[in-house]
Amino acid sequence: MIKIGIIGGAGYTAGELIRLLINHPDAEIVFINSSSHAGDKITDVHVGLYGETDLVFTNELPLKEVDLLFFCTAHGDTKKFMDTHTVPENVKIIDLSTDYRIRSEGHDFIYGLPELNRRQICKSTHVANPGCFATCIQLGLLPLAKHLMLTNEIHVNAITGSTGAGVKPSDTTHFSWRSDNISIYKPFEHQHLAEIKQSLSQLQHSFQSAINFIPVRGNFSRGIFATIYMDTRIELEEFRRIYEAYYDDHSFTFLTGKSPDLKQVVNTNKCLIHLQKSGNKLLIISIIDNLLKGASGQAVHNMNLLFNLEETVGLHLKPSAF
Numbered sequence: 544m545i546k547i548g549i550i551g552g553a554g555y556t557a558g559e560l561i562r563l564l565i566n567h568p569d570a571e572i573v574f575i576n577s578s579s580h581a582g583d584k585i586t587d588v589h590v591g592l593y594g595e596t597d598l599v600f601t602n603e604l605p606l607k608e609v610d611l612l613f614f615c616t617a618h619g620d621t622k623k624f625m626d627t628h629t630v631p632e633n634v635k636i637i638d639l640s641t642d643y644r645i646r647s648e649g650h651d652f653i654y655g656l657p658e659l660n661r662r663q664i665c666k667s668t669h670v671a672n673p674g675c676f677a678t679c680i681q682l683g684l685l686p687l688a689k690h691l692m693l694t695n696e697i698h699v700n701a702i703t704g705s706t707g708a709g710v711k712p713s714d715t716t717h718f719s720w721r722s723d724n725i726s727i728y729k730p731f732e733h734q735h736l737a738e739i740k741q742s743l744s745q746l747q748h749s750f751q752s753a754i755n756f757i758p759v760r761g762n763f764s765r766g767i768f769a770t771i772y773m774d775t776r777i778e779l780e781e782f783r784r785i786y787e788a789y790y791d792d793h794s795f796t797f798l799t800g801k802s803p804d805l806k807q808v809v810n811t812n813k814c815l816i817h818l819q820k821s822g823n824k825l826l827i828i829s830i831i832d833n834l835l836k837g838a839s840g841q842a843v844h845n846m847n848l849l850f851n852l853e854e855t856v857g858l859h860l861k862p863s864a865f
Contacts, residue, residue: 675837
């Protein structure tokens, strides 16, 4: 049994992580740390878990009692914690913040996108879980990078649900503003671009193409729907062959012949990809659940790899039938 601690247990990603772990046959949650909710029941915050757990938030940090530490902290806080605490060397770490996603001589975290780094993850101790937009967009592009096909400008429009902004209310997450509304933010300069470019360059060393990324706030709670297009003269069937071969031995990413919709992936750890050609333009549709494949589901996938479990254990999740 993998004994687990969670730092920062009150947010959306932590709630989804707890839900997955309490139903995981090989996981036992030892503690869930939250200084603002210490002493409160988990179900006081994550009300969807009523009847499933009696766990209570704590401000204690019994790090020696766990095998694995998840960080569901705000960006910047994981590094602060690592700089001010001594985590036992035998304790593995999966960080869901941005702090260690970019390679650096200053840390040993492996970028935790299994469809890119599965072998390295299996051998690692510290894993940096990818961002949600980054996961969705990279999965749409990795097969092309492997075949050195990213030589033109890449155009991306991706719309995300309100949970992507986190649990803390803001002007752009209140229901009265978000409902029946749509808006863009951080056009061409979203923070996930750095990790996307890093991954594409890992497969295609010559990669220098511009990625014109327009992030969009959607009027729904969860999911990311990304449309990616670029110029190419290569036939569609060749692209389909390349994508099917790349994802053939991966458990959660699938090529679909029909144009997908978000309901097919919400509440699952799947990524669905659809390819189309119109003249010399290739259109790639990539969709995920931002809280699962884009965060906590992928974190559990990484946990399974770290502890040599079958990678789909605890992740046989199904979308709504409607």
